Amino acid sequence: MAQQLTGVFIPQCDADGNYKPVQCSGSTGYCWCVNSMGQEVAGTKSPPGKPPTNCVAAAPPKTKCEQERDSAMAKRRIGFFIPQCDADGNYKPVQCSGATRYCWCVNSLGQEVAGTKSPPGHPPTNCVAAAPPKTKCEQERDSAMAQHLTGVFIPQCDADGNYKPVQCSGSTGYCWCVNSLGQEVAGTKSPPGRPPSNCVAAGNQTCFVTEKNQCSCVFGSVLLYEYFLHES
Template identity: 30%
Template sequence: MPDGTYAPRQCNGFTQVCWCVDTDSGAAIEGTETQPDQGYLLDCTATEVHQPELPPDDLTLCQTDRWEAERANTRGAEEVFSPLCTAAGAYEPLQYHIEGYFTCVDFNGVEVSRHDSQVDCLTPCRRQAYYAETDNLFSGTSTFVPQCDENGAFSSVQCDAASRTCHCVGDNGEEIPNTKITTNNPELVTSTQLECDRYNPSVVRPNTAARLIFAQGMGVNSVLLPVASDSASTRLYSRTGRTAIGV
């Protein structure tokens, strides 16, 4: 234009596709692009300039992706993937796609694996830790984050640095009663110190046999307990001069 601004209508000379622009910035006005060879019908002088709508500043990355996808889908174009977000705004570990498949994603929404059906992307411990960490990050909460072992299972001893306490948990991560202690160094507490295996009913303990030691005559003898049969019991208790010492 003579004043140095953009002409309100811009066209591709080869395809004859035209669109309206903001005369100050030259930015294309959404929804004004014509079909090929129909650009001459476009009247940009009567077109109201609309600046592109931007997402709110306080959205998380997942919420921003979802916001943009929902607006793109309302414009009637080809459907765009809209991610699932947690209540705090993090990406849900499992995402469903309109093409009919599922993906496991990381904290940034990047695909880790793809599946034909629903799967558990995280172990129960890692899933609980993920939700707690993202809630604390995005919502400013102080939710306890469980510790998981290298296989993703709940560590048998769980410690909270904020409250300076440690306690034992079962395989499901639930606290075992009467195991909580207070300590100034929770990071140094081990399951052995708390005897977590002793309180965990799921721990298989070795079947150690007890032995009864007794004196008989001039010597000391022993027998495994419990006595396996009536005959063995009869032989044990009918021995002359027997004196039980202990187990």
């Protein structure tokens, strides 16, 4: 506002200092929706004389990074770490603390990659090289989260990036067992309010043939049973 230029756009903020969901230009009369960073939401601009778009309905659900960033910003504590998110709401590969000036690599969940922290004055680690390749579960989870669609199923992965034996839909409440490839095990789906099936007993296992013509079946990293195949 100190510029005092005719026609310059002045962002509108709420009582907490956040961007109001609807922003309007006093000079052009156009209105549009913005996200928590003040960036215009595509397809929401309305001309003068028309009611502004329903910005609550237009705004996609916030990602994990956006939720943590907005929560940290709302606390307004000096030295408090604020996650950095990219334009799609994902964690940026390199995260830095404004207070300590240390930088480090993170995975797709925002978790620090061990051994990547660099002190002030040192170039940050090459996070692309430091990050291990994503597993099938991680790729599908990240792809589902990037869609920002209400009700879309998001696979649940464990700390090693493998599919969790029990998968549940946040929108329907149904749960079911999956194998190591994330494929549903038939007959294991349970409706909301009922405990999920015992996925070990349900056959959530992976079997493979070894070089000794031996069939081994495992659940995760646990050997369940093995036997030798008969020669044909």
